[in-house]
Amino acid sequence: MRWIIDAMNVIGARPDGWWKDRHAAMVALVTKLEGWAADGHRVTVVLERRPSPPIHSTLIEIAHAPAAAPNSADDEIVRLLHADSAPDAITVVTSDRVLAERVHATGARVYPASRFRDLLDGSVG
Numbered sequence: 001m002r003w004i005i006d007a008m009n010v011i012g013a014r015p016d017g018w019w020k021d022r023h024a025a026m027v028a029l030v031t032k033l034e035g036w037a038a039d040g041h042r043v044t045v046v047l048e049r050r051p052s053p054p055i056h057s058t059l060i061e062i063a064h065a066p067a068a069a070p071n072s073a074d075d076e077i078v079r080l081l082h083a084d085s086a087p088d089a090i091t092v093v094t095s096d097r098v099l100a101e102r103v104h105a106t107g108a109r110v111y112p113a114s115r116f117r118d119l120l121d122g123s124v125g
Helices: 008-012 022-037 072-083 095-108 113-120
Strands: 002-006 041-048 061-064 090-095 109-111
Touching: 002 008, 002 072, 008 022, 008 041, 008 113, 022 041, 022 113, 041 072, 061 072, 061 090, 072 095, 090 095, 095 109, 095 113
Parallel strands: 002 041, 002 090, 041 061, 090 109
Antiparallel strands: none
């Protein structure tokens, strides 16, 4: 199964001060996703814009919207789903209701961001 992660939705699932340093929050998410992907999960994380400085990974795919704008990451997630030959084998992590509706329309599944954050943080088995 492939997972597509709505990065800022997962980051924002917990009020842990992420807004003080958005870049550090993105790096921390990528690091946690790399640990999770090491267990065999195929992961693409979608950022709302190209990070500066860049964030790299050899274990997960890091994607971003072409230009920062309202819902730009959502549009990129839906574009990735439409570009995939088997969207029904993809789970999108988000708690954005409008994005969830768009995801379901492609045949993909949705997993709640706060529950996924708990999973990454070790709160869920």
